[in-house]
Amino acid sequence: MPLESFNHLLSIILPILDRSPHAWLHRDHVLPELKLQPVLDYLAGGPSSDVRRLTGVSHPYFYSILYYTMDAIIFSTELQIKFAMASSEREGAATAFALRSKTVFLTAAWLPWMDGCAK
Structure with a gap:
């Protein structure tokens, strides 16, 4: 991921x-950068044992960081998926x-329920 x-x-x-x-439970404050980096490593497919070893956190604290950071990503309004309604x-x-796609996909595919074939 670029910086x-x-x-x-x-x-x-x-x-x-x-x-x-x-x-208040933790003696030292963990910087947000150090919370986001292991989560991205883990989400990219890194094994939790390797990610924990590289960041130097315990097993329970790694999962605490993972869940808390994922919640921050999920509840961020700017990152919400917006579905087209009209x-x-x-x-x-x-x-x-279609303009961004490198492959061809069907835009007017035959759909059985449009012909009345599927009931």
Whole structure:
């Protein structure tokens, strides 16, 4: 992941990530960068044992960081998935996808229920 992308993602979730409800439990404050980095490594397919060893955190604390950081990503309003509701929005999204796609996909495929074949 490029540094600019990492910093952008961090800036989006930082307000949520930096307010840990359990911050008073830990003697040392863990920087948000050090919370996001192992989570991204783990989500990219890194084994939890390797990620924990590289970051130097215990098994329970790694999963605490994982769940808390994932919640910050999920509850961030800027990262929410926005679905097209109107048919014109859906067609625009399909056109934009077709322009970016490197493969050909069917736009007017035969659908059995349109012919009345499927009941």
